[in-house]
Amino acid sequence: MRTSPLKANAHIVALRPATLDDVPAIEALIARSARTLAIKHYTQEQIEAALLGAWGVDTELIDDGTYFVGEASGSLVLCGGWSRRETRFGGDAYANRRSRLLDPTQEAARIRAFFVDPRWARLGLGSGLLARCEAEARAAGFGTAELVATLPGQRLYAKNGYHGSQRVSYALPGALAIDFVPMRRSL
Numbered sequence: 001m002r003t004s005p006l007k008a009n010a011h012i013v014a015l016r017p018a019t020l021d022d023v024p025a026i027e028a029l030i031a032r033s034a035r036t037l038a039i040k041h042y043t044q045e046q047i048e049a050a051l052l053g054a055w056g057v058d059t060e061l062i063d064d065g066t067y068f069v070g071e072a073s074g075s076l077v078l079c080g081g082w083s084r085r086e087t088r089f090g091g092d093a094y095a096n097r098r099s100r101l102l103d104p105t106q107e108a109a110r111i112r113a114f115f116v117d118p119r120w121a122r123l124g125l126g127s128g129l130l131a132r133c134e135a136e137a138r139a140a141g142f143g144t145a146e147l148v149a150t151l152p153g154q155r156l157y158a159k160n161g162y163h164g165s166q167r168v169s170y171a172l173p174g175a176l177a178i179d180f181v182p183m184r185r186s187l
C-alpha cells in the first residue's frame, strides 16, 4: 500500500506504511487509545500491564511493510496492520512471538494491533483500515483472516463480518490476566 487517503467524516486521513522512525509516536498513540477507549472494559491495572507488551508495536510487521499509520494535521490518529507470520498479537516486548511465515493456502492471515486516537473514534477509520488490510491479505493469497480482539475491538470486528465470541484469558505481568476474543472470517 502506498500513501492513500481514508475518509473520516469530513476529514481526510493519509494512510501509509509505518517506518521504524514512527515507533515512538505509534507507542504513544497505542497508550492514549487504550487508556481512553478500553477503560470501559478493563481495569486501569490491566491496561497498564497490557501496554508493557501485549499491546505494542511489532517491528517485524513494519519490516514486512504490512503495518500502517494514518496521519491528520501532522499527528498519528490510527495504526494497525496485517501479518503473514504466525504471531497472533503482541509487540516486540511480548514473549509469545513466532516469526514463521504462514502458508496462505492452509492458514489464516493475522489482523494486528488496531488503535485509533480517542478524538477520532467512531468515524470509520478502524473499518477503513481493516478493509485495506483484508484486501492486501487476499491479494497475497489468503482465504481467511483471524485476530485476537480486545473487548472494545470485538464490536468493530463483529460489524465487519468476523465470528467468535469465546473469551480467552491471557496472562499479563504482575500476576494479572486479561480477556481477549479470538475471531475469524473468510476473505
Ligand SMILES: CC(C)(COP(=O)(O)OP(=O)(O)OC[C@H]1O[C@@H](n2cnc3c(N)ncnc32)[C@H](O)[C@@H]1OP(=O)(O)O)[C@@H](O)C(=O)NCCC(=O)NCCS
Pocket (backbone or CB within 6 Å): 033, 034, 037, 038, 113, 114, 115, 116, 117, 120, 121, 122, 123, 124, 125, 126, 127, 128, 148, 149, 150, 151, 152, 153, 154, 155, 156, 157, 159
Ligand atoms: C476498536 C477500535 C480500533 C475501533 O476503531 P474505530 O475507528 O472507532 O471503528 P469504526 O469507526 O470503524 O467503527 C465501526 C463499528 O464498530 C463498532 N464499534 C466501534 N467502536 C465501538 C464502541 N466503542 N462501542 C460500540 N460499538 C463500537 C460500531 O458498530 C461501529 O459502527 P458505528 O459507529 O457506525 O456504530 C478503537 O475503538 C480503538 O482503538 N480501541 C482501543 C484499542 C483497541 O481495543 N483496539 C483493538 C485491538 S484488537
